[in-house]
Amino acid sequence: MIRFVTRRLLQAVPTLFAVVTLSFFLIRLAPGGPFDLERPLPPAAMANLARVYGLDQPLPVQYARYLGALLTGDFGPSFSFRDLTVAELFARGLPVSMTLGALALGLALVLGIGLGALAAFRRGGAVDRLVGVTAGLTLAVPTFVVAPLLQIVFGLSLRWLPVGSWEGGAPAHLVLPVVTLALPQVGALARLTRAALAEVLAAQPIRTQRAMGLPPHRIARHALRAALLPVVAILGPTAAALLTGSVVVETIFGLPGIGRYFVDGALNRDYTLVMGTVILVALFVIALNIVADLLSGLLDPRLRAAR
């Protein structure tokens, strides 16, 4: 297991290197700079700023410096939030995004697997069809339509929940963003669980168990365990989808997470902040993919042998 993790981590190195290099040169080759204001600064001030932030060096030198700093865990100073480093911004934004993402992932897993299993056990029935339609809708209605609708229904008409802001993560402020973020994943997971479970339920081992007269809940447990494999396998992409979804959710609900820092940073040409966010997101996706593979190994011994 340790060997597996080490190998996967080593495999992640070229990916991360590609992320850093691609984003670095993409950003630097684009026209415009972080200190372009509507009224240009005097050339001397520009030269000073460039010198302080090391922007006067040739690109390869800057690149080498950035890589070197990254290896020591230093994301550099932010260009648009003066006096703050990118790491400090992450320290503020990450807890917000992580709370949102973790809660949404949990909700999506519980609801998605639950609904999918319900539909599979009652295949062809009214419940099945209802779940199918719901899943199709949650997949097709975009987050940025759901969010305003939820705001207007629960926030403005019923006045049950606040429509935005963070307030230190008070539970009432979390409900709408988490639900919005989780909904599309609920649909995806429900469909996947249903398809996988339907296949497992039709397979030989389950028939044998039925024939042996095992009680239904024991059969269900066996079947679910087998059907969870594809669900676990898409954990990585699901997490990535949650991360991009949080960009919209954080914007609409006015939450100070890294998604919003990213969009603001991009608009302000905050080189280091944008690059830092991209690297951070890549790290998350890679880590979750490794976790997903480990979980698949736990669920299916055959996969363990294949490594």
Added chain:
Amino acid sequence: MRRALLRLARNRMALAALSVLAAITLACLVGPFLTGHDPTRIYPDLVRTAPSLAPHPRPEAIGPAIERLAFRMRVTPDSVRAEGSTLHLVLTAAQPINERSLSYLPRSDLFGAATIVAREAGGRRLVVEAPIRQLYFPLGTDVLGRDLLSRSLVAGRVSLLIGLVATGVSLLIGMLYGALAGYLGGRVDAVMMRVVDVLYALPFVFFVIMLLVFFRAGIGLILVAIGAVEWLDMARIVRAQTLSLRHRDFVRAAEALGLSTFAILRRHILPNTLGPVTVAATLLVPKVILLESFLSFLGLGVQEPATSWGALIAEGSRAIESAPWMLAAPAGFLVATLVALNLLGDGLADALDPRLSEAR
């Protein structure tokens, strides 16, 4: 293939989806010519009108509108009477009325050119007739007073075009890449697929956002960017198919005949991968449309004066308290299209591989 089409024809959901798609596409193509409104035309007097099938202006809106106009014309309306689609006005003033000021009437959105029926009291009293316009806004107007139906349809052109072209780009890249990797096999395949794996782990949406922000992209670049992101799945599907085809007799025969790699790919490999590729492409279109609207929603996609469903939804969600129909109109079109495309994709998958539908 023909049996697959027959199976598809028997799938009522897929057929319904197909007709919905055809209807939306047709509406987007010809609809803007039939709504009677230029999608960029601003009606300042008809800002934020709610959707309805009755014509504008409403009878009760005529009086206040004339009051406002009369103030600018420096006259007093003595009587305002709407009769069918004709407006009868009697205007008075202390000074002789400047008849050129009547051009205020057609300049408002609500009335046509005025004709003078009678001049009384030395020109200080005018009897005027003007046609009342009949404007229809079945989906309402936005905060600037533009017709939402026309705007949604024009936006649909952009969204659908982006969906199709970006899917085309990703098809092209993905099929070529996947077929080459699968056909050449061995070390080349391993390296090529490793590259795909690396690209998979990249946070692509973030890259697209970076591209759009830093290069001030137009629609063209958005298309390319989205297409360049979405080809990975296609490459994997085509490669898997190619691997299973590579050692079949007809491919061997072609090799024995001395056909070039490119010719074999074109004539023998790619046509045989079309089934699963069609399904993947059908399911890719809604993904791309969704991605475009996501970008436009953030303000990074299609820019004014062009518009797309995502851009309209962004406007709508900003005005949701005062004009909820601004969100409803484009969102309705978008969701209908996405649901239809997903259903069609599922139907195609079932039709091409009936064994799968058993498990469903």
